[in-house]
Amino acid sequence: MSLSSKRQKEILDTVSKLRVTDIRDGLDWIGLHHTGTVSPDIRPLWRTKAAGFATTCRHLPTQQTVPTMTPSDYTKWAYDYWYGEIFANDLAKQITENTFLVVDTCNTQTPAVGSMDSMIWAAMGARGVLTNGGTRDSDETLAQKAIPIWSRWIVQPMYQGRVEWGGSGMPVEIGGQPVRPGDLVVADGDGAIVVPIDVIDDVLTYAIQESENDKVVRGLLFDRLGIERDESCESKFDVPPHPNAMTAEKLASILETRKF
The missing domain is CATH 3.50.30.40 (Ribonuclease E inhibitor RraA/RraA-like)
Incomplete structure (x- = not known):
């Protein structure tokens, strides 16, 4: 399997908005925990x-x-x-x-x-x-x-x-x-x-999903701690809301009940 130069550049543009930890999450989400x-x-x-x-x-x-x-x-x-x-x-x-x-x-x-x-x-x-x-x-x-x-x-x-x-x-x-x-x-x-080249698209799908939710949580915690929001809290992708999306209400409940 090989990718065209154009497709490689598209993938690298996506990856530039993600962290290694997001890629790790993407691999986990498709069952490749040890890869x-x-x-x-x-x-x-x-x-x-x-x-x-x-x-x-x-x-x-x-x-x-x-x-x-x-x-x-x-x-x-x-x-x-x-x-x-x-x-x-x-x-x-x-x-x-x-x-x-x-x-x-x-x-x-x-x-x-x-x-x-x-x-x-x-x-x-x-x-x-x-x-x-x-x-x-x-x-x-x-x-x-x-x-x-x-x-x-x-x-x-x-x-x-x-x-x-x-x-x-x-x-x-x-x-x-x-x-x-x-x-x-x-x-x-x-x-x-x-x-691995054959799972790149699936990995990026879930890396993006988890990254976007992480940004939401970071923003809420920044607000709670009085930290000025920065780029790490800003959405980079236009994707559907996370299936387990964090909200201000959920975060308040977690902090009050200390159940995380």
Whole structure:
């Protein structure tokens, strides 16, 4: 199953008005309680939000031994041999403006993204990076904020002598969740979540339902607590009222009886 670029953009426009927690609710509402949520130890490099469709790749731990050589020979070995042959790839050709790059490093403490490639991928239009590996050059990467990143570690090494290119366009596992090419990836301060491509429409239907009701409740509680309403209380979708819609009367009863 694949989606046209136009349909992808429509979905991403909808998702831009939702939170990761809303997507989690949508998956629950269609019975997929154990699907989607990436392990919470994979965190954003900074508080941000991104969504896109998975372009997957894999880095494999190498079994090669780095030969003894002079530093000048090492330069040639690293760039001509490792990056020219062992890590050579055409990943850039697969990145589109709707891409969320998903990098499986097989849980090795090596970089999936650094300051330079993060800017390259951003310049190509990628929307975010999700990895079970690490972020390198994190001070610069954090300062430039070229592309949102969710990773497991902050790491130091380069790829050569550590991981080999393992291919792209295959199902991978990130933080306990399978990710297939074309799956929807949504990520924010609460972590990342993956929606299988074949259930996106149903998930969004119920994510919207629960999100809209949450906004109603937030507005009522803001009023009760004397907090000025903000954008988080504003409706984003024209949908029917929630089947269990909260009202001011219901909220007053809950607060008075302390039954929640």
